[in-house]
Amino acid sequence: MKELGKISSLLINRFTANGAYLALREGGEVLLPKSYLKGEEKEGEELEVFVYTDSEDRPVAVTNRPTALLDEFAVMEAREITDFGAFMDWGLPKDLFVPKSEMGKTMEVGGKYLVMVCQDYKTNRLIGVSKYEDFILTDTQAYAAGQEVDALIFEETDLGFKTLIDGSYEGLIYKNEVFQPLKVGDKTKAFVKKRRDDGKIDLQLLPSGREKYEEGAEKILEALKVRKFLPLQDKSSPESIKELLGMSKKHFKQSIGQLYKAKKITIHEDGIRLV
Structure with missing residues (x-):
């Protein structure tokens, strides 16, 4: 059955007390149980469904979408x-x-x-x-440092967070470079730090170079727009900066330096204020 494990658009063949029978592309039918019908459907209407097998191993259609399809x-x-x-x-x-x-x-x-x-x-x-x-691809030559990717966090280790990159490749975000809450199951944007010889990829959550500090500066500005004042300055402890802003002290100092030069903030002994 070609529809098994996939999202398919199937036509309603007929209705019974149990639900609607949908026509499979290569012949035969699959039941869409009554609980998935709105009561407005008509014969010949096309419905988008997911096909799998029920507890008795009979093919069945549902309008729900699972978290993953076949081969995902x-x-x-x-x-x-x-x-x-x-x-x-x-x-x-x-x-x-x-x-x-x-x-x-x-x-x-x-x-x-x-x-x-x-x-x-x-x-x-x-x-x-x-x-x-068994399913991870290892030919990562298409990835370059600085490239943005979609990352799924799937395991936490002592070293860091293992990630699935673009649904096919393995990557790692080092724990000592994470300054925001992360947990298994999170989906996030990440950036390629380097491509390793074993085909795996080291990632970071912020882009490198100037873009990194621009993003950090924007984060500080957004916080100041809400609070007007932040009790942080370049002598603040790394723990205080991480707790309030979720970034490293180095990242913070670079960012407030940019904001100060741009005359967006003023820096005082007790913290920073929005101009």
Whole structure:
């Protein structure tokens, strides 16, 4: 079935007491349960649905969109752990099953893990696979320092935060370079710091060079527009600066220097004020 695991636009063939039967492209039908109907639909109308299998392994359509489609990654929370595998929350009534043989590491209930949605061709079911390394692309030559990317935080380590870049590549944001709250499952914009020999990419949350300080200056201006005064100056502790602005002391000093030269702020012994 070509529609399995994908978002498809299917025509309504007929209605029954259980819902609407939609026509599959290669013949046959799939049920859209009554609970997903508004009551305004008509035969021949086209509906956008997601097709997967229910608890009895029968194809079923839903109007919900899961957190990931077939061959896509998402961070999912483990709802139940059994001797055979884990059941993951992916935004649908039926949880996604990750077989024990497809687990990259031991899972715990409530934990969040990077999972790819795959098709088990023996059973034609959709399953999850948390052995993400099997699917990560390593040819990162197209990435250059300073390039902006979409990053999904999927694991926190002692070194930093592992990220999925543009849905296909692995990256790392070093913990000592993070000055804002980050947690597993967060999606954020990041910038390539360097490309490593193993194909992985080091990332940073702020662009390098002058753009970095312009962004920091803008952040300080926005804070001053709300508070008019910030009890911070170049002798403030790094902890105070991080708590109020979420940036490093070096970043802060560079930014207020730009703002001062631009005559946007005045600097005093007790802090900075908006002009």
